[in-house]
Amino acid sequence: MAPPAIRWDRVERRYGTVVAVDGVTLTIDTGAFVALVGASGSGKSTLLRMVNRLVPPGAGQVLVGGADVASGPAPALRRRIGYVFQHIGLFPHMTVAQNIAIGPKLAGDPPADVGRLLDLVELPRAVATRMPAELSGGQRQRVGIARALAPGAKLLLLDEAFGALDPVTRDALGRRLRALHDELGLTTVLVTHDMAEALLLATRVVVMAAGRIVADETPGALLAGAGGDAAQALVGVPRAQAARLAELVP
Numbered sequence: 001m002a003p004p005a006i007r008w009d010r011v012e013r014r015y016g017t018v019v020a021v022d023g024v025t026l027t028i029d030t031g032a033f034v035a036l037v038g039a040s041g042s043g044k045s046t047l048l049r050m051v052n053r054l055v056p057p058g059a060g061q062v063l064v065g066g067a068d069v070a071s072g073p074a075p076a077l078r079r080r081i082g083y084v085f086q087h088i089g090l091f092p093h094m095t096v097a098q099n100i101a102i103g104p105k106l107a108g109d110p111p112a113d114v115g116r117l118l119d120l121v122e123l124p125r126a127v128a129t130r131m132p133a134e135l136s137g138g139q140r141q142r143v144g145i146a147r148a149l150a151p152g153a154k155l156l157l158l159d160e161a162f163g164a165l166d167p168v169t170r171d172a173l174g175r176r177l178r179a180l181h182d183e184l185g186l187t188t189v190l191v192t193h194d195m196a197e198a199l200l201l202a203t204r205v206v207v208m209a210a211g212r213i214v215a216d217e218t219p220g221a222l223l224a225g226a227g228g229d230a231a232q233a234l235v236g237v238p239r240a241q242a243a244r245l246a247e248l249v250p
């Protein structure tokens with residue numbers, strides 16, 4: 001049987017007296033789209049950063065494709081993992097095309113097919129020659145996703161990648177991400193504060209609180225009431241909003 005895409009095995013991480021991640025064991029199967037949801041400070045980013053070795057675990061082990069992430073060189077690991085942050089950090093002095101192509105170029109790999117990558121994230125090919133400052137926030141996030149996919153990564157990690165976008169752009173980009181996930185056969189982990197986004201995009205929703213996993217359910221099961229109090233409190237927010245909106249209909 002093929003190893004899972006990611007496995008955190010009894011992982012811990014402390015910062016002084018703060019226990020950011022408190023003994024997490026979690027397996028992400030290849031092809032899954034997992035949303036990691038929870039209040040600010042619950043440990044989501046720390047858990048995600050362990051996957052590409054931005055943060056080493058204080059205890060436990062993180063495996064990608066069955067291999068301990070600590071065992072090989074970090075650059076080789078990171079080439080297999082696309083990572084998208086809220087503040088995407090495009091290189092301001094490089095064009096969009098140069099930004100997208102930087103990963104394969106630095107690795108000495110064949111050049112990225114920038115046109116195809118722009119097509120994938122639904123940006124016009126003409127933006128290839130623009131500078132990042134000439135793009136909207138949503139366009140910049142699309143470039144960030146294209147750059148993350150450029151080395152041919154099959155594992156995509158997104159940390160509040162849509163956090164700074166207006167709701168319409170955010171919704172469109174979320175849908176595009178889900179379509180890309182399906183088209184390219186990706187394994188995707190999306191950290192988000194937004195339970196509605198998690199329920200609409202993911203195949204599985206993992207809820208964190210105080211460094212621990214408190215629920216791990218499908219969207220359907222969560223909507224049917226599973227997952228316990230912390231999860232249901234989060235599900236209750238979009239549900240109550242939908243009910244209040246429905247009441248406004250004359």
Ligand SMILES: Nc1ncnc2c1ncn2[C@@H]1O[C@H](COP(=O)(O)OP(=O)(O)OP(=O)(O)O)[C@@H](O)[C@H]1O
Binds near residue numbers: 019041044047
């Ligand atoms: N580099 C660091 N130094 C000290 N404390 C840290 C560091 N990184 C994270 N923490 C602490 O660890 C805890 C978990 O943080 P983390 O960023 O993983 O949470 P999060 O769920 O991703 O939060 P948010 O949704 O606000 O991004 C928090 O209490 C945070 O203050």
